[in-house]
Amino acid sequence: MSDFLRIFALCQIFASVPVFADKIALLVIDVQNCFLPTGNLPVADGDHVIPVINDIRRKYDNLFSLVVFSQDWHCVDHVSFASQHSGKAPYNTVILQYNNEGMLCDPTSQCDVEYNITQVLWPDHCIKNTTTAEFASNITKKNSDFIVKKGYHCKIDSYSAFFDNGGFSHTQLDRKLKENKISTVIVTGLALDYCVFYTAKDAKKLGYNVYVVEDATRGVANSTSNGAVKDMNNRGIHIIQSDQLEDIMDKLTSLGNILQGLNCFWYIVNFVITVDLVHSLASL
Numbered sequence: 458m459s460d461f462l463r464i465f466a467l468c469q470i471f472a473s474v475p476v477f478a479d480k481i482a483l484l485v486i487d488v489q490n491c492f493l494p495t496g497n498l499p500v501a502d503g504d505h506v507i508p509v510i511n512d513i514r515r516k517y518d519n520l521f522s523l524v525v526f527s528q529d530w531h532c533v534d535h536v537s538f539a540s541q542h543s544g545k546a547p548y549n550t551v552i553l554q555y556n557n558e559g560m561l562c563d564p565t566s567q568c569d570v571e572y573n574i575t576q577v578l579w580p581d582h583c584i585k586n587t588t589t590a591e592f593a594s595n596i597t598k599k600n601s602d603f604i605v606k607k608g609y610h611c612k613i614d615s616y617s618a619f620f621d622n623g624g625f626s627h628t629q630l631d632r633k634l635k636e637n638k639i640s641t642v643i644v645t646g647l648a649l650d651y652c653v654f655y656t657a658k659d660a661k662k663l664g665y666n667v668y669v670v671e672d673a674t675r676g677v678a679n680s681t682s683n684g685a686v687k688d689m690n691n692r693g694i695h696i697i698q699s700d701q702l703e704d705i706m707d708k709l710t711s712l713g714n715i716l717q718g719l720n721c722f723w724y725i726v727n728f729v730i731t732v733d734l735v736h737s738l739a740s741l
């Protein structure tokens with residue numbers, strides 16, 4: 458093989474290398490009326506996340522390939538509600554038992570218990586098709602944003618926006634992120650110690666690069682929030698503040714630009730050599 462053909466083959470290989478530019482999604486977890494201070498499951502200062510998230514969108518929306526809003530969406534008699542467990546009050550815990558197909562075992566009937574899941578009992582909240590389940594009216598939301606509903610199975614809770622608490626069923630979120638070739642997720646919203654925490658953990662398990670913007674979240678309680686932050690740190694989830702995002706977005710997107718630039722360079726070299734080759738063959 459001549460040197461010329463070797464270079465031509467090499468350029469073909471380089472030009473065909475795919476570009477792995479970081480594609481970034483913003484996840485806005487459960488910023489709904491029910492979790493605001495006036496809601497039926499209020500998170501202290503939950504409304505304070507709204508201007509922070511709106512500011513993130515104002516500055517970086519053009520760098521997000523996708524913006525996702527998760528929406529807690531419960532049946533009126535959802536199993537996570539204290540009102541459905543006699544003698545129990547909100548914030549008590551119970552053990553819920555499920556068989557290997559994810560069916561809730563009724564203590565009065567025959568059932569092979571495969572999984573025991575500890576469930577915190579909550580006040581009735583985010584009941585589907587009610588105003589409490591609607592997104593906060595002053596959060597920036599666009600028609601192009603993707604909405605993923607969670608917690609819609611009546612007999613199992615779902616903190617994560619990816620899976621229910623037993624991992625029996627999944628939402629549309631992972632498929633949507635993969636369709637959009639997302640590699641990095643930036644997680645914001647409510648509440649830091651439950652739905653943000655479980656969503657971030659599942660995102661990490663699924664292989665995404667995960668950032669949690671701490672000042673764009675609030676927790677139900679300090680002790681569980683501190684535990685969640687420690688756990689996320691140990692898993693390699695980046696806990697950041699919104700004022701660090703400028704540098705982070707710059708790094709994530711500039712790496713993509715360098716890779717795209719390199720790919721573009723090899724395409725140009727490839728084109729020039731191909732034209733030269735055609736001319737050489739034509740003159741034979």
Ligand SMILES: [Zn+2]
Pocket residue numbers: 529531537582583608
């Ligand atoms: Zn809920």
